[in-house]
Amino acid sequence: MSYKGRKAVDPHVVMAEVIKTKRITPNMMRVTLGGDELARFTATGYDQWFRLFLPRAGQDMLRLPTRASGLWYAEYLTTPKARRPWVRNYTVRAARPDLNELDIDFVLHESGDEASDDSAHAAGPGAGFAQAAEQGVRVGLLDQGVTYNPRHAHDWTLLVADESGLPAVAGICESLPDDARGIAVVEVPTAGDRQEFRTPSGVELRWVVRSDADPHAVPGQAALAELSGLDLARHDGAVYAFAIGESSLATGARRHLVGERGVPKAHVDFVGYWRHGKASPN
Numbered sequence: 502m503s504y505k506g507r508k509a510v511d512p513h514v515v516m517a518e519v520i521k522t523k524r525i526t527p528n529m530m531r532v533t534l535g536g537d538e539l540a541r542f543t544a545t546g547y548d549q550w551f552r553l554f555l556p557r558a559g560q561d562m563l564r565l566p567t568r569a570s571g572l573w574y575a576e577y578l579t580t581p582k583a584r585r586p587w588v589r590n591y592t593v594r595a596a597r598p599d600l601n602e603l604d605i606d607f608v609l610h611e612s613g614d615e616a617s618d619d620s621a622h623a624a625g626p627g628a629g630f631a632q633a634a635e636q637g638v639r640v641g642l643l644d645q646g647v648t649y650n651p652r653h654a655h656d657w658t659l660l661v662a663d664e665s666g667l668p669a670v671a672g673i674c675e676s677l678p679d680d681a682r683g684i685a686v687v688e689v690p691t692a693g694d695r696q697e698f699r700t701p702s703g704v705e706l707r708w709v710v711r712s713d714a715d716p717h718a719v720p721g722q723a724a725l726a727e728l729s730g731l732d733l734a735r736h737d738g739a740v741y742a743f744a745i746g747e748s749s750l751a752t753g754a755r756r757h758l759v760g761e762r763g764v765p766k767a768h769v770d771f772v773g774y775w776r777h778g779k780a781s782p783n
């Protein structure tokens with residue numbers, strides 16, 4: 502998919518440190534970052550996302566790329582593997598520029614590998630970092646911009662996400678104008694993982710609780726089923742749809758909307774955030 506989002510304005514690789522962590526719901530850890538360099542990270546609202554550079558075990562020094570723009574990756578690849586940090590993608594859940602603070606909500610997921618007997622521990626460098634993060638640990642951030650980007654006139658918004666897209670849905674709902682209309686379908690692992698956030702009164706938030714159906718199902722499939730049953734005709738006019746989360750949810754939502762509901766392709770954006778059973782490459 503070619504990138505149709507809004508690129509970051511004046512991005513820099515910035516260093517920040519963990520100030521505190523809080524388990525906000527059973528499967529979500531909020532990590533608050535702080536530090537003077539965050540003054541160079543311009544928060545824009547919506548689903549603003551960034552590359553997060555995390556130290557690997559045994560690395561006492563975090564080697565961050567110096568280049569922003571697209572060139573950071575080439576620079577990253579020229580660093581010997583043992584000295585590279587992990588890189589994962591996350592969303593700005595909240596920013597407090599007056600305090601130079603930024604919150605990230607991490608899903609504490611398991612590996613999705615049923616043969617694994619290590620399911621008590623969050624799997625993957627991102628989730629593992631959030632679960633164990635201690636005050637003062639340093640990380641790097643590189644702003645990547647906003648993906649939610651309607652490019653045609655539309656009358657209402659349709660958001661579909663699994664729990665990895667919940668921070669993005671919350672950021673979008675909090676950024677939409679008060680008179681926005683729409684539906685947000687968000688799948689979460691348990692009822693306790695639902696969150697409260699500001700939503701325009703014309704936007705209906707529909708939670709889909711996976712454990713009510715099959716707690717071991719692949720995330721995103723329950724949201725997809727909910728989407729298939731939605732009465733979209735309740736809303737008049739043109740829709741802008743935005744589907745994010747596990748890759749089959751993102752592609753499945755788009756296929757359903759375009760193929761079965763007749764939504765024009767240009768009115769649907771979708772981003773596979775992660776792939777079931779497959780770790781991120783770096």
Ligand SMILES: Cc1cc2nc3c(=O)[nH]c(=O)nc-3n(C[C@H](O)[C@H](O)[C@H](O)COP(=O)(O)OP(=O)(O)OC[C@H]3O[C@@H](n4cnc5c(N)ncnc54)[C@H](O)[C@@H]3O)c2cc1C
Pocket residue numbers: 550589590591592593605606607608609610611612613614624625626627628629664665666668669720772773774775776777778779780781
């Ligand atoms: C633009 C963008 C924004 C994102 N924002 C957020 C965010 O704010 N919060 C957030 O939690 N995630 C977010 N994600 C998703 C996150 O980048 C991935 O889930 C990533 O794989 C997590 O890295 P990891 O090191 O924990 O796991 P990895 O090392 O990548 O994967 C290890 C194993 O865990 C599985 N896995 C990965 N993620 C999940 C998951 N969410 N649920 C179940 N199993 C999983 C993989 O399939 C693999 O088997 C975002 C992704 C994108 C592209």
